[in-house]
Amino acid sequence: MAKELTTRAQDYSQWYNDLVIKGELADYSAVRGCMVIKPYGYALWENMRDVLDKMFKDTGHQNAYFPLFVPKSLFEAEEKNAEGFAKECAVVTHYRLIADPNNKGKLMVDPEAKLEEELIVRPTSEAIIWNTYKTWIQSYRDLPILVNQWANVVRWEMRTRLFLRTAEFLWQEGHTAHATAVEAIAETKQMLNVYADFVENWMAVPVLKGVKTANERFAGAEDTYCIEALMQDGKALQAGTSHFLGQNFAKAFDVKFSDQNNKQEYVWATSWGVSTRLIGGLVMTHSDDEGLVLPPRIAPIQVVIVPIYKGEEQKQVLDEKVSEMVKSFKAAGIRVKYDNSDHARPGWKFAEYELKGVPIRIAIGARDLENKQVELARRDTKEKAAVAMEGLTQTVENLLVEIQNNLFERAKKYRDEHITKVETWEEFMQVLDTKGGFISAHWDGTAETEDKIKELAKATIRCIPLDNPLEDGKCVLTGNASTQRVLFARAY
Amino acid sequence: MAKELTTRAQDYSQWYNDLVIKGELADYSAVRGCMVIKPYGYALWENMRDVLDKMFKDTGHQNAYFPLFVPKSLFEAEEKNAEGFAKECAVVTHYRLIADPNNKGKLMVDPEAKLEEELIVRPTSEAIIWNTYKTWIQSYRDLPILVNQWANVVRWEMRTRLFLRTAEFLWQEGHTAHATAVEAIAETKQMLNVYADFVENWMAVPVLKGVKTANERFAGAEDTYCIEALMQDGKALQAGTSHFLGQNFAKAFDVKFSDQNNKQEYVWATSWGVSTRLIGGLVMTHSDDEGLVLPPRIAPIQVVIVPIYKGEEQKQVLDEKVSEMVKSFKAAGIRVKYDNSDHARPGWKFAEYELKGVPIRIAIGARDLENKQVELARRDTKEKAAVAMEGLTQTVENLLVEIQNNLFERAKKYRDEHITKVETWEEFMQVLDTKGGFISAHWDGTAETEDKIKELAKATIRCIPLDNPLEDGKCVLTGNASTQRVLFARAY
Numbered sequence: 001m002a003k004e005l006t007t008r009a010q011d012y013s014q015w016y017n018d019l020v021i022k023g024e025l026a027d028y029s030a031v032r033g034c035m036v037i038k039p040y041g042y043a044l045w046e047n048m049r050d051v052l053d054k055m056f057k058d059t060g061h062q063n064a065y066f067p068l069f070v071p072k073s074l075f076e077a078e079e080k081n082a083e084g085f086a087k088e089c090a091v092v093t094h095y096r097l098i099a100d101p102n103n104k105g106k107l108m109v110d111p112e113a114k115l116e117e118e119l120i121v122r123p124t125s126e127a128i129i130w131n132t133y134k135t136w137i138q139s140y141r142d143l144p145i146l147v148n149q150w151a152n153v154v155r156w157e158m159r160t161r162l163f164l165r166t167a168e169f170l171w172q173e174g175h176t177a178h179a180t181a182v183e184a185i186a187e188t189k190q191m192l193n194v195y196a197d198f199v200e201n202w203m204a205v206p207v208l209k210g211v212k213t214a215n216e217r218f219a220g221a222e223d224t225y226c227i228e229a230l231m232q233d234g235k236a237l238q239a240g241t242s243h244f245l246g247q248n249f250a251k252a253f254d255v256k257f258s259d260q261n262n263k264q265e266y267v268w269a270t271s272w273g274v275s276t277r278l279i280g281g282l283v284m285t286h287s288d289d290e291g292l293v294l295p296p297r298i299a300p301i302q303v304v305i306v307p308i309y310k311g312e313e314q315k316q317v318l319d320e321k322v323s324e325m326v327k328s329f330k331a332a333g334i335r336v337k338y339d340n341s342d343h344a345r346p347g348w349k350f351a352e353y354e355l356k357g358v359p360i361r362i363a364i365g366a367r368d369l370e371n372k373q374v375e376l377a378r379r380d381t382k383e384k385a386a387v388a389m390e391g392l393t394q395t396v397e398n399l400l401v402e403i404q405n406n407l408f409e410r411a412k413k414y415r416d417e418h419i420t421k422v423e424t425w426e427e428f429m430q431v432l433d434t435k436g437g438f439i440s441a442h443w444d445g446t447a448e449t450e451d452k453i454k455e456l457a458k459a460t461i462r463c464i465p466l467d468n469p470l471e472d473g474k475c476v477l478t479g480n481a482s483t484q485r486v487l488f489a490r491a492y
Numbered sequence: 493m494a495k496e497l498t499t500r501a502q503d504y505s506q507w508y509n510d511l512v513i514k515g516e517l518a519d520y521s522a523v524r525g526c527m528v529i530k531p532y533g534y535a536l537w538e539n540m541r542d543v544l545d546k547m548f549k550d551t552g553h554q555n556a557y558f559p560l561f562v563p564k565s566l567f568e569a570e571e572k573n574a575e576g577f578a579k580e581c582a583v584v585t586h587y588r589l590i591a592d593p594n595n596k597g598k599l600m601v602d603p604e605a606k607l608e609e610e611l612i613v614r615p616t617s618e619a620i621i622w623n624t625y626k627t628w629i630q631s632y633r634d635l636p637i638l639v640n641q642w643a644n645v646v647r648w649e650m651r652t653r654l655f656l657r658t659a660e661f662l663w664q665e666g667h668t669a670h671a672t673a674v675e676a677i678a679e680t681k682q683m684l685n686v687y688a689d690f691v692e693n694w695m696a697v698p699v700l701k702g703v704k705t706a707n708e709r710f711a712g713a714e715d716t717y718c719i720e721a722l723m724q725d726g727k728a729l730q731a732g733t734s735h736f737l738g739q740n741f742a743k744a745f746d747v748k749f750s751d752q753n754n755k756q757e758y759v760w761a762t763s764w765g766v767s768t769r770l771i772g773g774l775v776m777t778h779s780d781d782e783g784l785v786l787p788p789r790i791a792p793i794q795v796v797i798v799p800i801y802k803g804e805e806q807k808q809v810l811d812e813k814v815s816e817m818v819k820s821f822k823a824a825g826i827r828v829k830y831d832n833s834d835h836a837r838p839g840w841k842f843a844e845y846e847l848k849g850v851p852i853r854i855a856i857g858a859r860d861l862e863n864k865q866v867e868l869a870r871r872d873t874k875e876k877a878a879v880a881m882e883g884l885t886q887t888v889e890n891l892l893v894e895i896q897n898n899l900f901e902r903a904k905k906y907r908d909e910h911i912t913k914v915e916t917w918e919e920f921m922q923v924l925d926t927k928g929g930f931i932s933a934h935w936d937g938t939a940e941t942e943d944k945i946k947e948l949a950k951a952t953i954r955c956i957p958l959d960n961p962l963e964d965g966k967c968v969l970t971g972n973a974s975t976q977r978v979l980f981a982r983a984y
Contacts, residue, residue, distance in 0.1 A: 030566055030623050031559045031611065039554035039639060046555065062531035063538065067523045068613075068644055068660050069582075072589075074522055076599045086589040090561075091601050092613065093585045095648040097564075097578040107568045109583050109610055118601055119523065121560075121584065121613070131522050141835060147531060152560055152644065156587040168560050343633060 003355060007289040012233045019283055020162045023292045023356050026279075033160035033167030037276070040356065043300035045170065045276060049150065051202050051298070052172065052274070055194050061146045061174060066128050068152075069119035074127045078252035081126060084219020088156040090121040090167075121154040126220060126271055129175045130249040137177060137267060139258050144187070145177040163280035164237075164492050171275030177267045179259065181246070184268035185223075188244040191272040192225040195240035203278065204295040204407040205229050205285045206415050207239055208438070208487065210463025215450050218271075222246035228462045228487070230415045231284040234436020236462045236489035239281050242272035280492070285411050286380075292357030293379055295407050296400040302335045303396055304353045308346050308365035315340065318364060325362075328393045334400070354379060359403050360396060380406055421485070428476050428488070432457055438489050442482035444475035453477055459488045495847060499781040504725045511775055512654045515784045515848050518771075525652035525659030529768070532848065535792035537662065537768060541642065543694050543790070544664065544766070547686050553638040553666060558620050560644075561611035566619045570744035573618060576711020580648040582613040582659075613646040618712060618763055621667045622741040629669060629759060631750050636679070637669040655772035656729075656984050663767035669759045671751065673738070676760035677715075680736040683764040684717040687732035695770065696787040696899040697721050697777045698907050699731055700930070700979065702955025707942050710763075714738035720954045720979070722907045723776040726928020728954045728981035731773050734764035772984070777903050778872075784849030785871055787899050788892040794827045795888055796845045800838050800857035807832065813861060817854075820885045826892070846871060851895050852888060872898050913977070920968050920980070924949055930981050934974035936967035945969055951980045 003022045006014040020026050025041030037045065053063070069092060076082040096113035100106040122128065129147075136142060150172045160166050174191060178184040192209060199205050207227035217224040221243035229239045250256070250266040259265050286293040296302050305325065307318040322338050329336040337358075339349055346363065353361055363375040368386075376387045376395070380403050387395055418437025422428045431439055443449060443461065454460055456477075464486045473482045495514045498506040512518050517533030529537065545555070561584060568574040588605035592598040614620065621639075628634060642664045652658050666683060670676040684701060691697050699719035709716040713735035721731045742748070742758040751757050778785040788794050797817065799810040814830050821828040829850075831841055838855065845853055855867040860878075868879045868887070872895050879887055910929025914920045923931055935941060935953065946952055948969075956978045965974045 027624075027627070029559045030563055030620065031561045034559035034561060036559065036624050037557040039556045042556045043554065045557075062535065064531045064534045065529040065537075065662065067521045067526035067528065068646065069523045069526060071522055072599060075589075076597070079597060082589075082599060086591075086599055089587065089589050090584045090611070091586040091589065092582045093601065094583040095581065097567075097574075097581050097583065097612070099578075105568070105571060107564060107574060107578055109585065119582070120589070128522065132519075132528050135519070154560065170557065 003351075005289065005291060005355070008232065015289070016280075016284060017162065019287055019292055019355075020280075025283070025292075026162050028162070031167070033157060035162050035166050035168075037170075040300060041279065044279060044294070044298060047298040047300065048202070048278065049172070052194075052198055053150075055198060056148050056172075056174065059190060059194060061148045061176075063149065064147045065149055065151070066125050066132060068122055070122050070125075070128045072118045072120060074131050075120045077127060077131075078220050078249055080248070081124075081220030085123040085155070089123060090154045090156055092119040092121065122151070123153055123155045124271075124273075125149065125151070125153075125173055125175065126245070126249050126269075127253075130253040130255060130269070133175075133177055133267070134253050134255045137255055137257050140179050140260055143177055143179045143257060143267065144183065146174075146187075147176065148172055148174040161280070161492075163276055163283070165277070169276045171273050173271060173273040176270045177255070178270070179257065179265070179268070181268050184270050185244050188223070188225055188242045188270045188272070191270070192227065192240070192242040195242065195272070195274055196227050199227060199229070199239050199278070200408065202295070202297045203282050203285075204297075204404055204411060205239065205281060206408065206412040208463065208465060210465045210468075210487065212241075212463060213447075213450060213461050213486075215447050216460060218243045220245060220248050222248070225466075226463050228438075228489075229281050229285065230418055230437060230489075231281070231492065232414070233284070234418060234490070236438065236491040237277075237281045237284070238462070238491065239278060240272070240274040243270060245269035245271060286407050287357065290351075291355030293407065294357035294359060296359045296404045299357065299359055300335065301337045301353075301356070301358045302400055303329060303337070303360045303362060304349075304358045305336065305338045305362045305364065306346050306349045306353075307338075307340050308363055310366075314366050317366070317369065321369060322364065325389075325392060329396065332393050332397055334393070334396060360399060378403060380410075419487070422476060425477055429457060432459055432488075432490065436490070438462065438487045440485045440487055441476040442473035442484070443486050444478050444480035444482050449475060449477050449480075453488070457488075457490075459490050462487045462489050462491060495843075497781065497783060497847070500724065507781070508772075508776060509654065511779055511784050511847075512772075517775070517784075518654050520654070523659070525649060527654050527658050527660075529662075532792060533771065536771060536786070536790060539790040539792065540690075540694070540770065541664075544686075544690055545642075547690060548640050548664075548666065551682060551686060553640045553668075555641065556639045557641055557643070558617050558624060560614055562614050562617075562620045564610045564612060566623050567612045569619060569623075570712050570741055572740070573616075573712030577615040577647070581615060582646045582648055584611040584613065614643070615645055615647045616763075616765075617641065617643070617645075617665055618667065618737070618741050618761075619745075622745040622747060622761070625667075625669055625759070626745050626747045629747055629749050632671050632752055635669055635671045635749060635759065636675065638666075638679075639668065640664055640666040653772070653984075655768055655775070657769070661768045663765050665763060665765040668762045669742075669747070670762070671749065671757070671760070673760050676762050677736050680715070680717055680734045680762045680764070683762070684719065684732070684734040687734065687764070687766055688719050691719060691721070691731050691770070692900065694787070694789045695774050695777075696789075696896055696903060697731065697773060698900065698904040700955065700957060702957045702960075702979065704733075704955060705939075705942060705953050705978075707939050708952060710735045712737060712740050714740070717958075718955055720930075720981075721773050721777065722910055722929055722981075723773070723984065724906070725776070726910060726982070728930065728983040729769075729773045729776070730954070730983065731770060732764070732766040735762060737761035737763060778899050779849065782843075783847030785899065786849035786851060788851045788896045791849065791851055792827065793829045793845075793848070793850045794892055795821060795829070795852045795854060796841075796850045797828065797830045797854045797856065798838050798841045798845075799830075799832050800855055802858075806858050809858070809861065810856060814856065817881075817884060821888065824885050824889055826885070826888060842869075852891060870895060872902075911979070914968060917968055921949060924951055924980075924982065928982070930954065930979045932977045932979055933968040934965035934976070935978050936970050936972035936974050941967060941969050941972075945980070949980075949982075951982050954979045954981050954983060
């Protein structure tokens with residue numbers, strides 16, 4: 001029996017959970033809000049991580065590793081950052097368990113083993129890293145520092161969703177230090193472009209690049225640049241952020257350098273990150289009611305081959321033929337799986353690999369051998385066709401490229417159709433409640449109006465697009481003068 | 493000025509710290525017992541990780557990721573395991589900070605945000621993983637599960653040393669589930685062999701394979717297999733362990749499967765791990781008084797090229813010539829760095845890359861260009877020679893292999909010379925106090941004697957070697973009958 005899935009129309013949120021769990025990407029765990037990333041989901045993350053890691057290294061960054069814990073006194077040093085994360089911090093207060101005298105075989109926290117200073121499990125690492133950079137930086141010769149870290153972080157969120165919002169998640173966080181503001185801002189933008197490149201060209205997820213308003217900025221940043229994607233339910237998802245931190249952390253941790261004139265200056269900073277949340281965005285961008293749809297460039301399995309046979313003899317003939325195909329695929333760098341297990345019938349396997357989003361399925365039976373062809377099915381369009389065995393590797397290579405492009409174009413068309421210009425508050429609410437997507441509207445530039453809109457519509461300003469054209473207009477809520485449109489949406 | 497290093501003869505322990513810190517592998521952090529792994533050290537770890545990861549995948553394992561936290565009730569389920577780690581657990585008790593009313597600008601733990609159940613920061617993941625496997629395993633068809641995790645773990649050690657013993661460290665932990673004891677034991681041994689292969693053939697560190705005594709077993713294991721290395725101060729280092737866990741965790745978490753006869757059976761388990769501790773062992777095996785000595789196969793930089801020039805014109809000519817060399821090296825897969833920075837003189841650079849353990853240094857000046865040669869220096873033997881530019885890539889490739897082999901042979905010779913058979917307690921103490929290394933001695937097989945020896949000599953049984961020959965003898969301490977020799981040593 002194939003696994004039953006909720007459809008998007010029935011219950012979008014349950015559809016998402018079904019795909020993540022039944023598609024074997026991740027599962028709930030015994031720890032509130034924390035997930036288990038299953039082998040199939042982790043293989044996807046590994047592919048994403050490896051591509052990103054290469055992009056970081058190609059732009060001159062190196063990896064390092066900093067402590068999981070942040071002593072409270074360091075955590076609170078940059079006040080805005082501390083305030084922003086204080087409400088969701090896991091705090092280590094003790095360092096030992098002892099036998100519980102009242103409960104045989106059970107343990108209790110040893111009250112004698114209380115830490116002098118509490119340790120915060122990092123929700124982000126600016127504090128511990130800038131405290132370290134203090135010792136790395138003396139002169140302009142020590143700059144820039146271009147460091148990235150792959151790590152787990154913890155934010156004690158009240159409402160969690162697999163991948164999209166979990167108490168613990170995996171991410172990378174870049175933390176760079178520069179001699180000038182100009183250089184730091186250039187770095188911030190460079191990494192935003194790296195993210196956009198990765199998300200669009202590898203994940204096939206179109207994104208809008210922009211800047212956050214002061215309200216939506218990272219706690220402790222001067223400016224937060226972001227890429228925003230659109231999900232199939234019309235909600236936006238922040239897919240990555242790159243922060244220009246100014247001299248805030250340098251001042252909080254007293255990190256100065258002597259410049260070429262031997263003058264002491266505070267160091268300029270950036271930080272930037274993407275996380276396992278991207279996987280949630282991937283699922284919600286491409287998938288359908290039959291399951292996951294994964295873009296070929298990052299799919300753990302790009303091609304699955306299912307033999308169709310009666311009896312051991314037919315199977316052996318197919319095994320032999322397919323092993324040649326597999327060898328040729330692997331030589332071309334194609335990630336292929338041959339599933340000749342006896343546990344399940346071909347129909348069950350077809351449904352299973354559809355659910356898992358494998359881009360191409362090849363079915364091959366005795367008659368196909370005679371006709372020197374195979375049946376080739378695309379996951380994205382569900383099209384099936386008989387294809388010649390001759391030149392099959394090249395056919396598959398081409399098709400993987402085509403599927404990758406199709407997924408991006410399909411998602412981009414949907415996204416572009418869901419950017420709606422509105423002029424009035426009525427329109428604003430109507431589009432939001434019926435069509436969804438991004439709303440391009442004038443805003444008077446005040447935090448008060450932004451808050452009011454959030455309260456009334458549960459929509460936030462996702463970003464002020466980069467290179468936004470200036471245009472006189474009237475704020476969609478207050479009617480006050482406005483100089484540009486911004487993008488609103490309800491968001492994950 | 494080159495950095496000053498303590499010599500081994502002066503203070504072995506300080507020499508080690510100097511190498512780790514001044515060689516820029518790692519540094520102390522603001523968090524007690526936690527280290528910062530610096531980019532150079534992390535690049536070394538990445539190389540090690542990538543090789544191991546491929547070995548795990550080649551033996552059929554997949555990666556996954558499990559939560560950082562273990563709820564106390566799960567942690568205590570396998571009693572021996574819990575007892576073994578209880579004394580060194582970091583415990584999360586609260587999930588929020590609030591403004592401290594008595595201390596403006598400071599934060600305090602919110603007493604209202606106390607967790608109902610404390611969370612242990614994983615010291616190892618058997619508990620959380622076996623609680624998960626319970627939901628993954630129903631039938632024999634779900635077995636084996638061959639999963640590995642790359643993660644950080646925390647053990648609140650009282651005395652810490654960079655890499656060798658830190659409160660937080662990075663590691664991998666394999667956790668497998670099997671239908672039979674035979675299969676699980678085969679897996680345990682297979683992974684021990686993978687570790688030995690990696691440590692000997694990539695890290696050039698010779699190891700002895702063996703089994704731990706009951707006293708030294710992993711808490712919760714039926715049998716702990718280990719590889720033991722020998723450091724230059726004569727102390728042993730446990731470099732990796734592979735545990736046969738029997739059905740202990742399956743019973744603690746009630747993980748059963750229905751076998752082919754539809755009978756319910758408890759699942760058999762293994763776990764196995766190596767950590768950043770290996771880096772400490774690497775440093776102490778090969779390095780010398782001038783600094784680190786890294787084996788070519790895992791060195792972040794295999795070859796450094798230093799130009800020797802007067803004036804910008806000479807430099808440009810060299811830059812051009814070297815860029816060809818670099819291209820040829822890279823095409824051959826050689827990790828090469830060209831250091832033409834103006835910050836430092838050649839002599840300073842020579843000392844710096846010696847300190848960092850780069851296996852081969854190439855120096856090239858104007859006269860070398862004329863003579864179509866370069867000066868080539870080996871880090872391991874300090875030999876220098878003029879070498880023809882023609883065929884240089886091949887020369888370097890061959891030399892990297894030779895250095896790798898030389899490091900292993902040199903370390904193996906030292907190790908073999910430091911396995912001493914002794915018959916009496918006097919000899920035992922004398923060898924331990926003067927020569928050090930492994931002592932091969934008869935032991936009566938009792939935990940009491942083992943404890944007594946530990947107390948008297950601060951030496952432990954490192955392992956009972958695999959395929960140990962049986963041989964009648966008398967226990968080195970008690971004189972009681974013994975059937976085999978075991979290996980004792982003082983250890984890290």
